[in-house]
Amino acid sequence: MLKKISKFLSVALFIFHLPDVLLAVYFFILFRERSRIADHGILYVVAGLGVYFLVRIVVLSAGGNFFYTRRVRVIREIIEQFKKGRFAPQGVDIVGDDGLATVLKELVMVGRHLDNLVSTQRDEIDKFHELYQNIVFSISSYFVVMDDENAIVFANEGFCKKFQLDVDDIAGRGIEEIFYFVNARLKGGIDKVKKEGSSVILEKTHLLSVNKVSIIADIKISNILIQGRRQIILIIDDVTNKLRKDYQISLMSQISESIQSDMEIERVLYTILTGVTSGSGLGFNRAMLFLVGEDTKTLEGKMAVGPDSFEEAIEIWSATTSMTPVVQKDDSFAIESGKELLKGVLKARLSLDDDNVLVRALMKKTFIHVHDAFVDESVGDEIRELVDVKEFVVVPIVAINRSIGVIVVDNKFNQVPIGNDSIELLTIFSSQAALSIESFNSLVAVKKEMDNISRKQDAIVESEKMAAVGRIAAHIAHEIRNPLVTMGGYARRIVQQSKTLSKESGKTAVNISKAGSIIMKESERLEKILSNVMDFTRPSKYIKEFSSINDVISDTVDLLKNLFLEKKIQVQFDADGDLPLVKSDFNQIKQVVLNLIQNSIDATPTGGIIRVTTRAEEERVVLMVEDSGTGIDEEDPNVVFEPFFTTKVTGVGLGLANVKKIIKDHNGTIEVANREVGGAVFTVMFPVP
């Protein structure tokens, strides 16, 4: 290098000083030849100097030009590098120490300084960018920026990932191309933002993408201005999981509420299946529920929820955007969509002896995931035809180690593959459902039991009431009886006395006798009534022996023979010859039969028919008294057994009450009903030990 420079310098010096050397040689020659050119000496000097200066100028300018070109090149290089943003130029050497070189050197220094500044700034920017990136990534929200024409300008990675879109391919596509349907809420929201310029928040909106990814999201739509142009930004928060959790809790409470509020198992089952199919629930397209029948031999289709067609599915999905209450409180419990599916499922009766996928899941208490029902032979023809879908899952409903049914789910319409996580959720859900169904069933049982108890309680209350009535009646009866017998006794005496008197006093005595006998008879009637009341209220003591009801009836019919003849009533007695004996008080039962038949005679018009039937049934003896009379004109004919109920002018209304009391004391029952052909039928049942 040094050699090169020194060579270069020596050449330059040589070229630079060559004219001087030539000038010196010229003057030396001129001095030697001064004699020959004496006359023209001055001319040679001038000419020589002239040539020298000419050459000098040429040499100088040539050298200057050389250095100039070199420097311009350096400057150009620097500028080139500056243009590229490299403020610290590389491979530039500035030769010399003249003014230009100094300026250039300063320029390079300024450049380096600038470079420092820029790189610090770039670091800042990089840091900020990283931070920004981190922030964007850490936000779970999805961003979509659209232009005025609803074409996508930008969408963040989360969005593309969620909806399985290509990040590079998204720009320029319309929002309608991304989502399978832009539902009315989203569209309305975007339009509103465009029109009014304000932000809109859409809560719990169902979004379904073209490739059938479905989420429920809170969407914020706002205007932004970028370089004077208006754009729409959508911030989409996926709330599906949160909603699902909330929903599952609210669903369980809804189910238990529906169990408590109404006793319709259909509604409970519907609520359960809605939970399985709702977007905010487990999100399956369809769900079917089968329960083991009461005979424990069949699996019966009980309920199904899900659309019948893709159009219906879209309709449902667009409608159920938010968590609208699933269970309608009103009584018009009607299933609007999926009627065909429901019909098909309700008809299904599967024998537990059959071998199909439903029965297997039930028996093994484990879920079965069918991937291709059209190929899988273990599905069973009946099931294949019923579900009519390629992929489905059967989950057993197990309550306390006992399979009570199965839930079948599929994604028939959006054909989303059924993932293990969904199955897991469904399994959990089904065990909750099992508890609901079980608690419903036990609730029904409890209610039945409670009805029983309340009936018994009613009976107790009734007997308490009776006892109270009895005590009062007894008291009154006794208090009245004494003065009554006194009155009646004297009246009787008047009648007797006036008889002996009549022989002498004639007409007056007859009148007295008449009046007396009226008092006497009326007292007797009152006494009879009181006797009835006292009989009814008297605590009964029975002497119970095994006796034949048939004998009692024959006796009684005999006793009443005259009455039948009098009213021309035909009596039929259909006795069961094999009637077991009933442990009873013969006289009391006689009283019962007497009262019942007498009652029938009273109710039956002349020429009517009374039929008495006895029949042996399992562990009891049935006695029926039918008449062709007027029947009982009451909403509940059994009111006739209430004390003091009477339609007769003369009766007290204790006859049938007494009958009921006696039968009750024999642990039997009595009921009355109106016959369709007219008249009443009394049915008495006695237990047979």
Add this chain to the structure above:
Amino acid sequence: MADKILIVEDEQHQRELYAMELEDEGYDVDQASNGKEGVDKVKNNKYDLVVMDIRMPEMDGIEALGKILSRDKKIPIVIYTAYSNYKSNFMTWTADAYVTKSSNLDELKGKIKEILTSRAS
């Protein structure tokens, strides 16, 4: 000689009615207005039969019945009361008859006659 009957009854009109009716039947009738008086009368006199009411002031018929029978086990007593429920009181079983009061005295008269006849024979 006519049989002597004591009527123990607190209600004056009833007592007098029975007395009249039984006298008409040919009995010799004495009256007492409560149990205590009845017991005293049995102590001091000889009766062939006592007709005894139960609900009476001072001493009721059941107590009087006990007192009379403890003195003389043989004297026949007919309980004549408006209350049929005393039948369940075993003390009344010691009486010879239990007749429920009625304006028609035929039953009472019948019982008295029956008892006295059976005694006479």
